[in-house]
Amino acid sequence: MSSRIEQLIDEIEEYIESCKPKFMSNTEIIVNKDEIDELLRELRMKTPDEIKRYQKIISNKEAILNDARAKAEALINEATVHTNELINEHEIMQQAYAQANEVVSMASKQAQEILDNATIEANNVRSAAMQYMDDMLAHLENIIVSSSQAASSNYENLIGSLNQYRDIIQSNRNELHPVEEDLEEAPVKEQEEAGDIDVI
Numbered sequence: 001m002s003s004r005i006e007q008l009i010d011e012i013e014e015y016i017e018s019c020k021p022k023f024m025s026n027t028e029i030i031v032n033k034d035e036i037d038e039l040l041r042e043l044r045m046k047t048p049d050e051i052k053r054y055q056k057i058i059s060n061k062e063a064i065l066n067d068a069r070a071k072a073e074a075l076i077n078e079a080t081v082h083t084n085e086l087i088n089e090h091e092i093m094q095q096a097y098a099q100a101n102e103v104v105s106m107a108s109k110q111a112q113e114i115l116d117n118a119t120i121e122a123n124n125v126r127s128a129a130m131q132y133m134d135d136m137l138a139h140l141e142n143i144i145v146s147s148s149q150a151a152s153s154n155y156e157n158l159i160g161s162l163n164q165y166r167d168i169i170q171s172n173r174n175e176l177h178p179v180e181e182d183l184e185e186a187p188v189k190e191q192e193e194a195g196d197i198d199v200i
Contacts, residue, residue, distance in 0.1 A: 003053070008043045015039065 015035065022028035 004046045004049075005043065008039060008046065012036070012039050012043070 016029065016031070019029040019031050022030055
Protein backbone atom coordinates (compact mmCIF):
# COMPACT_ATOMS: atom_id res chain seq x y z
CA MET A 1 0.00 0.00 0.00
CA SER A 2 1.55 3.32 -1.10
CA SER A 3 1.84 6.28 1.28
CA ARG A 4 0.02 9.61 0.85
CA ILE A 5 3.29 11.34 -0.09
CA GLU A 6 3.78 8.88 -2.91
CA GLN A 7 0.21 9.50 -4.02
CA LEU A 8 0.71 13.29 -3.96
CA ILE A 9 3.92 12.99 -5.95
CA ASP A 10 2.05 10.88 -8.51
CA GLU A 11 -0.73 13.48 -8.66
CA ILE A 12 1.79 16.31 -9.16
CA GLU A 13 3.47 14.36 -11.96
CA GLU A 14 0.10 13.69 -13.60
CA TYR A 15 -0.86 17.34 -13.25
CA ILE A 16 2.38 18.51 -14.85
CA GLU A 17 1.87 16.06 -17.69
CA SER A 18 -1.62 17.44 -18.27
CA CYS A 19 -0.52 21.09 -18.37
CA LYS A 20 -0.27 22.80 -21.73
CA PRO A 21 3.18 23.80 -22.98
CA LYS A 22 4.07 27.48 -23.17
CA PHE A 23 3.81 28.97 -26.63
CA MET A 24 6.94 28.43 -28.67
CA SER A 25 8.66 26.39 -25.89
CA ASN A 26 9.44 22.74 -25.39
CA THR A 27 10.54 22.97 -21.75
CA GLU A 28 8.06 25.43 -20.18
CA ILE A 29 4.42 24.81 -19.37
CA ILE A 30 1.44 26.82 -18.20
CA VAL A 31 0.24 25.77 -14.71
CA ASN A 32 -2.64 26.76 -12.53
CA LYS A 33 -0.96 28.29 -9.51
CA ASP A 34 -3.76 27.50 -7.09
CA GLU A 35 -3.88 23.83 -8.01
CA ILE A 36 -0.14 23.34 -7.82
CA ASP A 37 0.03 25.27 -4.55
CA GLU A 38 -2.68 23.07 -3.08
CA LEU A 39 -0.83 19.93 -4.02
CA LEU A 40 2.46 21.24 -2.68
CA ARG A 41 0.82 22.45 0.54
CA GLU A 42 -0.66 19.04 1.20
CA LEU A 43 2.70 17.53 0.40
CA ARG A 44 4.36 19.72 3.00
CA MET A 45 1.76 18.89 5.57
CA LYS A 46 1.95 15.16 4.99
CA THR A 47 5.74 15.00 4.87
CA PRO A 48 6.35 15.26 8.67
CA ASP A 49 3.67 12.68 9.39
CA GLU A 50 5.09 10.35 6.79
CA ILE A 51 8.60 10.91 8.11
CA LYS A 52 7.44 10.11 11.63
CA ARG A 53 5.65 7.05 10.34
CA TYR A 54 8.75 5.94 8.48
CA GLN A 55 10.87 6.61 11.54
CA LYS A 56 8.51 4.52 13.61
CA ILE A 57 8.60 1.77 11.00
CA ILE A 58 12.39 2.00 10.97
CA SER A 59 12.49 1.84 14.77
CA ASN A 60 10.11 -1.11 14.75
CA LYS A 61 12.19 -2.64 12.04
CA GLU A 62 15.31 -2.33 14.19
CA ALA A 63 13.45 -3.84 17.13
CA ILE A 64 12.18 -6.64 14.93
CA LEU A 65 15.68 -7.19 13.54
CA ASN A 66 17.19 -7.17 17.03
CA ASP A 67 14.58 -9.63 18.21
CA ALA A 68 15.19 -11.77 15.13
CA ARG A 69 18.94 -11.60 15.71
CA ALA A 70 18.47 -12.67 19.34
CA LYS A 71 16.21 -15.54 18.33
CA ALA A 72 18.62 -16.51 15.58
CA GLU A 73 21.57 -16.47 17.97
CA ALA A 74 19.59 -18.56 20.47
CA LEU A 75 18.70 -21.03 17.75
CA ILE A 76 22.33 -21.11 16.59
CA ASN A 77 23.56 -21.71 20.13
CA GLU A 78 20.98 -24.43 20.67
CA ALA A 79 21.83 -25.99 17.33
CA THR A 80 25.53 -25.82 18.18
CA VAL A 81 24.97 -27.59 21.50
CA HIS A 82 22.77 -30.20 19.83
CA THR A 83 25.31 -30.63 17.05
CA ASN A 84 28.11 -31.13 19.57
CA GLU A 85 25.99 -33.72 21.36
CA LEU A 86 25.31 -35.46 18.08
CA ILE A 87 29.00 -35.33 17.19
CA ASN A 88 29.88 -36.88 20.54
CA GLU A 89 27.21 -39.52 20.07
CA HIS A 90 28.43 -40.06 16.53
CA GLU A 91 31.99 -40.53 17.75
CA ILE A 92 30.76 -42.97 20.38
CA MET A 93 28.74 -44.79 17.75
CA GLN A 94 31.73 -44.84 15.41
CA GLN A 95 33.89 -46.31 18.18
CA ALA A 96 31.17 -48.85 18.94
CA TYR A 97 30.86 -49.73 15.26
CA ALA A 98 34.64 -50.00 14.95
CA GLN A 99 34.81 -52.31 17.98
CA ALA A 100 31.86 -54.35 16.70
CA ASN A 101 33.45 -54.67 13.27
CA GLU A 102 36.73 -55.72 14.88
CA VAL A 103 34.97 -58.36 16.98
CA VAL A 104 33.06 -59.62 13.93
CA SER A 105 36.26 -59.68 11.88
CA MET A 106 38.13 -61.64 14.57
CA ALA A 107 35.23 -64.06 15.00
CA SER A 108 35.00 -64.56 11.25
CA LYS A 109 38.74 -65.18 11.04
CA GLN A 110 38.66 -67.69 13.90
CA ALA A 111 35.61 -69.41 12.41
CA GLN A 112 37.34 -69.67 9.05
CA GLU A 113 40.46 -71.12 10.70
CA ILE A 114 38.35 -73.66 12.57
CA LEU A 115 36.52 -74.56 9.37
CA ASP A 116 39.79 -74.88 7.43
CA ASN A 117 41.34 -77.07 10.12
CA ALA A 118 38.22 -79.23 10.30
CA THR A 119 38.21 -79.59 6.52
CA ILE A 120 41.90 -80.60 6.48
CA GLU A 121 41.35 -83.07 9.32
CA ALA A 122 38.26 -84.52 7.63
CA ASN A 123 40.17 -84.92 4.37
CA ASN A 124 43.02 -86.65 6.21
CA VAL A 125 40.63 -89.00 7.98
CA ARG A 126 38.85 -89.69 4.69
CA SER A 127 42.14 -90.41 2.92
CA ALA A 128 43.28 -92.70 5.74
CA ALA A 129 39.94 -94.51 5.77
CA MET A 130 40.02 -94.96 1.99
CA GLN A 131 43.60 -96.29 2.15
CA TYR A 132 42.66 -98.68 4.97
CA MET A 133 39.63 -99.95 3.06
CA ASP A 134 41.69 -100.35 -0.10
CA ASP A 135 44.31 -102.34 1.81
CA MET A 136 41.61 -104.51 3.38
CA LEU A 137 39.90 -105.13 0.04
CA ALA A 138 43.23 -105.97 -1.61
CA HIS A 139 43.97 -108.47 1.18
CA LEU A 140 40.49 -109.96 0.84
CA GLU A 141 40.92 -110.18 -2.93
CA ASN A 142 44.20 -112.06 -2.45
CA ILE A 143 42.52 -114.46 -0.03
CA ILE A 144 39.65 -115.10 -2.46
CA VAL A 145 42.03 -115.66 -5.39
CA SER A 146 44.16 -118.05 -3.35
CA SER A 147 41.10 -119.87 -2.04
CA SER A 148 39.62 -120.10 -5.53
CA GLN A 149 42.84 -121.50 -6.95
CA ALA A 150 43.13 -124.00 -4.09
CA ALA A 151 39.48 -125.00 -4.41
CA SER A 152 39.84 -125.43 -8.16
CA SER A 153 42.91 -127.63 -7.70
CA ASN A 154 41.20 -129.66 -4.98
CA TYR A 155 38.09 -130.02 -7.15
CA GLU A 156 40.10 -131.33 -10.05
CA ASN A 157 41.86 -133.80 -7.75
CA LEU A 158 38.49 -134.82 -6.33
CA ILE A 159 37.01 -135.35 -9.80
CA GLY A 160 40.04 -137.40 -10.82
CA SER A 161 39.76 -139.54 -7.68
CA LEU A 162 36.00 -139.99 -8.16
CA ASN A 163 36.49 -141.08 -11.76
CA GLN A 164 39.09 -143.62 -10.63
CA TYR A 165 36.71 -144.91 -7.96
CA ARG A 166 33.91 -145.12 -10.56
CA ASP A 167 36.10 -147.16 -12.92
CA ILE A 168 37.07 -149.52 -10.11
CA ILE A 169 33.43 -149.91 -9.07
CA GLN A 170 32.31 -150.65 -12.64
CA SER A 171 35.09 -153.17 -13.01
CA ASN A 172 34.09 -154.82 -9.75
CA ARG A 173 30.45 -154.99 -10.80
CA ASN A 174 31.34 -156.53 -14.13
CA GLU A 175 33.30 -159.14 -12.31
CA LEU A 176 30.26 -159.92 -10.12
CA HIS A 177 27.89 -160.73 -13.05
CA PRO A 178 29.82 -162.64 -15.75
CA VAL A 179 27.89 -166.02 -15.26
CA GLU A 180 24.44 -164.48 -15.40
CA GLU A 181 25.22 -162.73 -18.65
CA ASP A 182 26.57 -165.98 -20.19
CA LEU A 183 23.48 -167.90 -19.03
CA GLU A 184 21.12 -165.34 -20.47
CA GLU A 185 22.95 -165.30 -23.79
CA ALA A 186 23.01 -169.20 -24.19
CA PRO A 187 19.22 -169.86 -24.65
CA VAL A 188 19.02 -167.03 -27.07
CA LYS A 189 21.76 -168.54 -29.20
CA GLU A 190 20.03 -171.96 -29.13
CA GLN A 191 16.72 -170.50 -30.25
CA GLU A 192 18.40 -168.60 -33.03
CA GLU A 193 19.99 -171.77 -34.27
CA ALA A 194 16.61 -173.60 -34.16
CA GLY A 195 15.00 -170.82 -36.15
CA ASP A 196 12.36 -170.06 -33.54
CA ILE A 197 13.12 -166.35 -33.32
CA ASP A 198 13.97 -163.77 -35.86
CA VAL A 199 17.20 -161.98 -35.64
CA ILE A 200 16.95 -158.30 -36.38
